[in-house]
Amino acid sequence: METLETEKFFSDDKPLLKPISDHSEIKTYARRNAVVSVLLQPFQWLQMLSSRLNLSFVLGVVLVYGVNQGFSGSIFKVVTDYYWKDVQQVQPSVVQLYMGLYYIPWVMRPIWGLFTDVFPIKGYKRKPYFVVSGVLGLVSAIAIAVLGKLPAALALSCLLGVSAAMAIADVVIDACIATNSINIRSLAPDIQSLCMVCSSAGALVGYATSGVFVHRLGPQGALGVLAFSPATIVILGFFIYEKRSSTVPIQKNKKDTDGLGVAVKGMCKTIKYPEVWKPSLYMFISLALNISTHEGHFYWYTDPTAGPAFSQEFVGIIYAIGALASMFGVLIYHKKLKGYSFRNILFFAQLLYVFSGMLDLVFVKRWNLTLGIPDSLFVITEESLTKMISKIRWIPMVVLSTRLCPLGIEGTFFAFLMCIDSFGQLASKWGGGLVLHAFGVTRHEFGNLWLVILIRNLLRLVTVCFVFLVPDSDHLDDLVPSDVLPKKQSEDDDDSDIKLLLL
Numbered sequence: 001m002e003t004l005e006t007e008k009f010f011s012d013d014k015p016l017l018k019p020i021s022d023h024s025e026i027k028t029y030a031r032r033n034a035v036v037s038v039l040l041q042p043f044q045w046l047q048m049l050s051s052r053l054n055l056s057f058v059l060g061v062v063l064v065y066g067v068n069q070g071f072s073g074s075i076f077k078v079v080t081d082y083y084w085k086d087v088q089q090v091q092p093s094v095v096q097l098y099m100g101l102y103y104i105p106w107v108m109r110p111i112w113g114l115f116t117d118v119f120p121i122k123g124y125k126r127k128p129y130f131v132v133s134g135v136l137g138l139v140s141a142i143a144i145a146v147l148g149k150l151p152a153a154l155a156l157s158c159l160l161g162v163s164a165a166m167a168i169a170d171v172v173i174d175a176c177i178a179t180n181s182i183n184i185r186s187l188a189p190d191i192q193s194l195c196m197v198c199s200s201a202g203a204l205v206g207y208a209t210s211g212v213f214v215h216r217l218g219p220q221g222a223l224g225v226l227a228f229s230p231a232t233i234v235i236l237g238f239f240i241y242e243k244r245s246s247t248v249p250i251q252k253n254k255k256d257t258d259g260l261g262v263a264v265k266g267m268c269k270t271i272k273y274p275e276v277w278k279p280s281l282y283m284f285i286s287l288a289l290n291i292s293t294h295e296g297h298f299y300w301y302t303d304p305t306a307g308p309a310f311s312q313e314f315v316g317i318i319y320a321i322g323a324l325a326s327m328f329g330v331l332i333y334h335k336k337l338k339g340y341s342f343r344n345i346l347f348f349a350q351l352l353y354v355f356s357g358m359l360d361l362v363f364v365k366r367w368n369l370t371l372g373i374p375d376s377l378f379v380i381t382e383e384s385l386t387k388m389i390s391k392i393r394w395i396p397m398v399v400l401s402t403r404l405c406p407l408g409i410e411g412t413f414f415a416f417l418m419c420i421d422s423f424g425q426l427a428s429k430w431g432g433g434l435v436l437h438a439f440g441v442t443r444h445e446f447g448n449l450w451l452v453i454l455i456r457n458l459l460r461l462v463t464v465c466f467v468f469l470v471p472d473s474d475h476l477d478d479l480v481p482s483d484v485l486p487k488k489q490s491e492d493d494d495d496s497d498i499k500l501l502l503l
Contacts, residue, residue, distance in 0.1 A: 070202020072229035096433025105164035113415030130237030137165025137230030145224030203323035211316025287424025292432035329391030
């Protein structure tokens with residue numbers, strides 16, 4: 001019987017060991033599954049966000065951050081540079097001052113936030129302000145594109161209108177982001193990652209096409225492309241989901257006044273907490289000390305004698321690759337860094353930022369040619385590293401800001417914190433413009449540009465000394481006490497119930 005069983009065992013049709021070809025097929029199949037799994041991860045991530053949040057909210061983030069800030073913001077940056085340089089023929093230091101004025105609507109974000117939080121229209125806090133923002137941007141963009149060469153002051157007013165439209169839309173969507181970050185704190189880094197990915201992807205498309213638009217349409221005609229984004233924001237105002245509040249018309253004025261008072265008192269009381277004003281001060285210092293030398297670089301990039309004389313299309317490609325590098329920066333933060341403390345991330349990111357700034361000095365001094373590195377390769381490498389590090393440095397500050405927002409006035413307070421950042425960016429632009437002017441950097445004179453870059457890099461290094469102002473905690477830690485705003489109950493629904501939950 002043992003012999004029969006043995007013969008049956010060895011006479012089985014299926015071999016004991018699979019052939020080598022079968023093993024290779026299994027490995028190939030496993031590799032394919034791994035590749036498909038990696039490709040599907042972004043879609044699964046978006047599906048998770050849509051299911052736990054709201055599909056219209058996710059689409060709103062895509063439109064505001066991807067189309068409005070990413071695509072239009074990149075077109076705005078490149079096209080206005082050429083517009084002031086070639087159409088208006090303005091000095092780079094003056095353009096830096098104009099660019100500082102672009103931030104005035106962003107500095108006013110607490111005002112837009114107060115309107116969205118305290119003064120609903122037809123029972124809606126968010127939807128009508130999307131529509132207002134879109135109409136303002138649409139009119140401004142069409143006006144500067146079709147009215148011919150305008151006086152500098154009038155052209156600047158139209159560009160300020162476009163900037164204001166972007167700022168208002170940003171405040172409204174940020175209020176929604178702050179609310180969701182408070183309600184589902186575990187998703188706060190994911191929401192910011194979504195914002196940054198959309199912004200970088202939109203910027204990638206915008207920068208890649210901006211040079212073509214300038215070359216084909218001219219600097220002024222290319223400004224008409226800016227009308228596309230506000231049109232999408234108008235549409236967003238109609239379809240984004242928002243629960244309508246049941247406010248009694250007779251009580252509306254009293255409710256708005258009381259809500260405004262509570263919101264202002266809550267903001268004033270909250271900002272006095274060391275856990276709030278210290279990181280806010282660091283964000284301002286880190287932006288203000290990083291003086292901008294962008295216009296000096298841009299004029300030098302495109303100068304046919306002193307600089308490398310990059311074409312319009314190649315300038316757009318440089319910025320596009322930088323936007324792609326920004327997406328990698330977001331990915332690095334999301335996958336590897338979001339669990340670390342804010343202080344540690346910002347400390348090492350700032351040191352890397354100083355290093356990346358030194359590459360600008362190497363490029364302007366043309367030491368790259370001495371090393372045998374072509375201008376095109378070096379500038380793309382420098383732009384990629386700078387944008388990646390800049391994004392890793394920026395995301396923790398935004399996440400930290402969302403952790404300080406009170407529920408009920410989250411739009412106002414987040415706008416207030418972003419207003420501080422806008423003040424820092426305004427100081428950066430104006431400070432850079434003054435330094436460029438002081439060292440005699442003009443449309444055709446760049447002898448001292450390297451010295452301006454060196455001063456900027458030293459100021460970046462000084463910023464490291466202020467990292468102690470940032471809390472040594474991560475996005476899940478409670479940062480400040482929740483008992484800040486006095487409780488104020490109302491007869492209305494939860495839109496009237498303003499509570500401060502600083503998480």
